[in-house]
Amino acid sequence: MIINQLLVDLKGGSVKLTRRNFVKLVSALGASAFLTTYKSDIVAALEETKDYWHIAWLNGGACTGCTISFAQTADPDILQILTEILVGNSGMPIVLPDYMETIHLASGSLAEEFKERWKRGKDGRRILIVEGAIQDPGYCVIAGKDFREHVLDAVKYADAIIAVGQCATFGGIPAAKPNPTNAKGLADFLREEGVNKEVINLPLCPVNADQLVVTLAAVVIGAEIELDDYGRPKMFFSTNMHNDLCPYRPYYDKGQFVEVPGEGEGCKYKIGCKGPITWTDCPLRKWNNGTSYCVEAGAPCIGCSEPGWPDEFSPFYEEVSNLTSAIIDPTKLGTGIFGATLAGIGVHAVRRSLKSKKEVEENE
């Protein structure tokens, strides 16, 4: 396989980062390992463009967790990204006149003016990042203008659009039943508004910083990002947690399960792990500078990379096969039917044997 060959070459340190093998390398290594291995190559590749990339990061129906997650990048860290990488050699720093409410310096009317400057940024170099869901009019208003308008306006100028986190991709928690504000993901919103532009979806709750950095790097160096049916980069979201990646899989196969959270070793299936219905590379990539991820820390995966989350993945502590339990629990119903059958047979058999005894007696 190409990937295996790549890994062998990697160990020998012979693979150079190019636009063409970018995606393959990320899939082979997982985002965090890729970033540490290729940091200097990325920086070099980006510095070659010697050009400032304009980023507007908009927050809608969000919790700002994705911003905070982004701030956890380690190698490169967020300061390097914003001062060295994304700006090339311009020397312009974190407070650049781009838009990112949670960290940039401007407030009030100057902040709104920052958005206008982003729009006037160089053609082909404007990235729009959206965090948070898009809601019905009136539920999110910034500077007197509905968030929907802010988005529609910015989308016109964006050369690449990245939706970060569950909320901006698939609606997330705000869109959970009964969806009080009719929240939805960016791609759905644009489709409804008749805007035909590609959105790169980076779900998970929150977005994984390494995935975002890799995606930004891919956009900037012009590497082609292949997307799946849900707009997610295949390099991150095409492996099944449970079948392809989980290090606890041998426990599952042996039937060794954790039954009380925090007690014992084993697979987390019985405390609700949604790995079997989740397609991410969490076990490879992990979180917070490659520190850990949900299952490694002892928790069940709750499937935050998937459309339909959380409703189709809850109750979170319910086994995957029992998820229909709100209506029917297949195990209980199944055991019931099987038990009733056995009972029926039992009754039949007992009556039959009594009757045959009687017949024998009569014949005597």
Place this chain on the structure above:
Amino acid sequence: MSSVVIDPVTRIEGHLRVEMRTKTLETSTGNWTVVDEAYCSGTMFRGIEIILKGRDPRDAWIITQRICGVCPAPHAEASMQAIEAAFNVKPTPLAILVRNILHGAYYIYDHIIHTYLLIGPELGVLAKYPPMVPPALGKEGIAKLSLGSSYAQALDIQRKANEIVAMWGGKFPHHQTEYPGGMAVKPTAERIAKTLSKMTEIWSWIANVMVRDFMKILEANERIGEAISTILDVDFRGLQDLGASTGNFLSYGLFPDHENYDDWLSILYSPGYRKSALINAGAWDGERKAFDLKKIEEYVRYSWYENASGLHPSEEDLPKPNKEKDEAYSWLKAPRYDKRVYEVGPLARMINTFGTKWKIPMINPVTGEDLGYFEYEVQNPQGSVIDRVAARVALTLLIATKMFDWLQEAKSYLGEKVTVKKDKVREGEGFGLWEAPRGALLHYIRVRDYRIDRYQAVVPSTWNFSPRDDFGQPGAAERALEGTWLPEMSVAKICDAIYPEKDVDLSPLGIPKKVSWGEALAPALKQLGLARLNIEKVNGSEYNTTLALLVIRSFDPCIACAVH
């Protein structure tokens, strides 16, 4: 009178609009514009409480975490404690220690982020203190002028603190390892050892850099006070005379004692102090008073909801949003204690636990090196910008030090049960009372037929940024903004007014020249498109909102929290 509006307020979490009606202050030196009345509006609503209804109660803590990605961990904890109260199950002592470790690390991150990234830039600029000014000249600026050196380190240290959260929680934001009756994470010697090694670095940074940076600001504060007093000809001591609020401070207590969880729980049933916890509960109104859960009510007259006003959280219905409601101007409700306005947050925690004089020993927990004390006396009994910042620094130090005790203690519990599992209850209700970084946090859950029947969260920023209540009392921040000066000059001009001397040496940058602080800032700001930083234009006049923003940010607003 005119109306100065800041919308959006940035470097906070969420969507906040602040409107300030002004009045004129006449003094011997001239006519000055100050804030007469302020109106704070939260402008985004999601309805998380509505979303919770009908779900498995155990899912609540995972969903309520998503109320806010800046402070997910406290929501998780308050929610989990509410669930445990409803399920009638207690976490094991080992679980309590693990929770303290996880949440302790979380706290360190949060207070650092606020002190440096959110409120820091204005403090650094006003204090003429380059390490706290954002690294506007990148790596070179950090190396040559120390411009942003602390800011850059803060980013690094907060990340390391969160790596501890991830180690015990799987990831941050939104950790995943709590469970009713304990924790899903297995405490191991390895996890403890790794945490200790990270904490060693974090502790020294806090003691040596964060505390030092604060002392520098404190020094500069006198200068700021003198300068503003002269300009305005009023008695203005400095940032302690900026942002005074009601002087009522509420705290629910934080970090329970793993051997005395009953004391921790007692407050749910009768008034108390949670004295055994690291941070106590209390309702300070000039003196220490026991906290009484029954005295909390939420008012909605000025909020965009159709709900009944003035109810206890256990009696409130799910929110019924109505954006057209008369008089209303915010998605926040107005929580009140004993019908009065209380401030919550780090200052409230410190005052309710230690009174107004604090003395925290700084002995390196690893090397034993004695760095003396962090000492501070609250300078304004009504609260103020500088007191709030001081409390945040003090708590960061206090918690970082305490982390070592919890880790040590956890070692001795290794091998014991971390979870006594409890999965469900048919009927039940419970409160979780915890301190989030921004203040007192309450979650309430009611379970009927194994499902969530009603959920209510009353959140720190709701207290601090509430609109007016039914009695017309403005919220804590609205009140704190009253009287704030809105100078009609640029940021660079303000700096020049405070520091006229030309002593900023630009030669490290290859410019053989000494200029004043304002002269150094002006071209940098201009180049960055920030010449009009914090300026709002109203009817031809230009007001500088820097001081107002300092007041607002001193409360560390989180509007996703406040509205939920």
Place this chain on the structure above:
Amino acid sequence: MGDFVEVERHSKFVRVCHWGIVITCLFLTLTGVQLAFGVKVIDDAQALHIRLGFIFLGLWILFSYFALTEEWKWISPKRIPYSVKFVIEEAIAWIKGDHVDDPRAYDPKRREYVEKVIPSQVLVWWTYVALTLVIGLTGLALYDPKTYNFVLKASEQLSNLLGVDSYAFIRATHRFVMFLYAAIAVTHAYAATIFGTLGSMIHGKRKEKVATVGDLKRKHVPKAIAGAGGR
């Protein structure tokens, strides 16, 4: 009392297939239970389960091939309504403490069955087919969700209706059908025992009743029988 004649009821091929199915099914259930509930059976339950799954499906294909080509007239779906009526009659008779006469009979002159299977077994057969199809398809979808994506797609509407992920639905269905399978299997095994055909599935031979013209005219036999069975 009628006469009896010993005939080869089941060929070796059928018997081997049948017991092959029985054995793989048993181990599939055991390993399946381990996968689902952690009842320890063997170290790598997953690998065994999937391998057996394919053998099981293969045997079923052979078995079905045989049924289609050789036994179709006994089990064709046309006989389902008749079988249902038979089962109802049987049940009513059973409650009354009576029982329906065994319709099976063999015509030695023509060397063929007049009626080979107890009509209730027709229903068992079709239930087996349906369940096997479902458990097989869901099993394949669990095994390789990409290749067998059509299974997920096909079930999507139903799973949407239930508000769960389609893969979770497939998993729940696979598990549920296991129980149904077990229920059918025990009923079927019990029926085989009481109708005295167990031996014929082992050594192939059974003493069958010799058919008389009267067999077709018994008044308790539902009308549907006439003309419906293998003539």
